[in-house]
Amino acid sequence: MDLTTPPPDLYGRPGPDRFLQRVTAFGDRYPRAMGRPLLRRRPGLAAPRPTPPLQLAVTGHRVIATEVVELRLAAPSGGTLPAWQPGARLLLTLPSGRERHYSLCGDPADRATYRIAVRRVADGGGGSAEIHDDLHVGARLTARHPRNGFAFCAEPAVLLLAGGIGITPLLPMACEAHRLGLDWRLVHTGRSADSMPFTDELRALDPDRVTVLPDTDRPGAEPPSAADLLGYAPDGAAVYCCGPAPMLAAVQAAFEASPARALHFERFGAAPILDGRPxxxxxxxxxxxxxxxxxxxxxxxxxxxxxxxxxxxxxxxxxxxxxxxxxxxxxxxxxxxxxxxxxxxxxxxxxxxxxxxxxxxxxx
Missing domain, CATH: 3.10.20.30 (Beta-grasp domain)
Known part of the structure; x- marks a missing residue:
């Protein structure tokens, strides 16, 4: 698959996901529409006003792995936050004015608190450093309502593949798969055990379904190949993958020979440009x-x-x-x-x- 083209749609098909484009446009205007009847606007009525940004306060800030902090965010008034589903992102406007996307990794049933986890990136433009160093308890920031371009479809059999901080969107998916009684597996790879967040939380779901593969556990050995990782998939499973670009490229290349039959993925970095022209x-x-x-x-x-x-x-x-x-x-x-x-x-x-x-x- 050409990595310069848009990622596959929600069902693993290549090319732009027109359904997602429509959902995105819908979500910007009607973020609370889920669960409510959609009313058609009568001719002559004024267009709806844009949804105001969320006002959030930092209620928790703690280190959960090497160079990774967990932030808990809540409404300053203590009110209810907009609903979200596994795979959703939150676009934060930091006090500096920087805007950054982060996957929600808490419990969707918790309408009082959002949780994100952020790895410090030395050359990442300053957003992660600001979160690590400046956003302590009591700090205020704004956010757009959660949006989801990596929706979890809850197929009967699921393999979740995470590389490093790519665990963040997959953790709520694992919780949902466990709650629904799906045939699920999760594999988390990383440089070292101390750099991989949420390991205990994942194993608490079902230790027989969670595999943690830090590189330091295999000194001198090659990291697991994409074929090795896809080998954890139950027959006919849907694969959800989030991690660095080389991992995604390898999984895409090895996917056809795997026992899985659908691939969904999300990047946390830019895709490589393979067919660019000056x-x-x-x-x-x-x-x-x-x-x-x-x-x-x-x-x-x-x-x-x-x-x-x-x-x-x-x-x-x-x-x-x-x-x-x-x-x-x-x-x-x-x-x-x-x-x-x-x-x-x-x-x-x-x-x-x-x-x-x-x-x-x-x-x-």
């Missing part, structure tokens, strides 16, 4: 022209000159880096924008590109 971006009609090499994103190139340009997911999912296109022919590769938004000039430079030699003029 092009140019221009910042404004009279602004500087920047060359975008075949192996780099327009976002990374522009941020060298404009480090204030916001970003978050690097995957064309969140829309944080959205810019306006003045002219040029783009190659949209995101999973966020609708066809109408693209036609109106919206562009996500974290993943979108252009034909070789093309110039995209951005309203920056």
């Amino acid at each position: 092009f140019t971006v221009q910042l404004g009609e009279d602004g500087p022209r920047l060359d975008v090499p075949a192996d780099r994103s327009a976002l990374d190139v522009v941020r060298e000159l404009r480090p204030d340009l916001p970003y978050s997911c690097h995957q064309g999912f969140c829309g944080t880096c959205r810019v306006q296109l003045r002219s040029g022919t783009p190659e949209h590769r995101d999973r966020r924008l609708t066809e109408e938004e693209r036609a109106a000039g919206a562009l996500l430079p974290c993943v979108s590109r252009a034909p070789e030699g093309e110039t995209l003029v951005l309203d920056l």
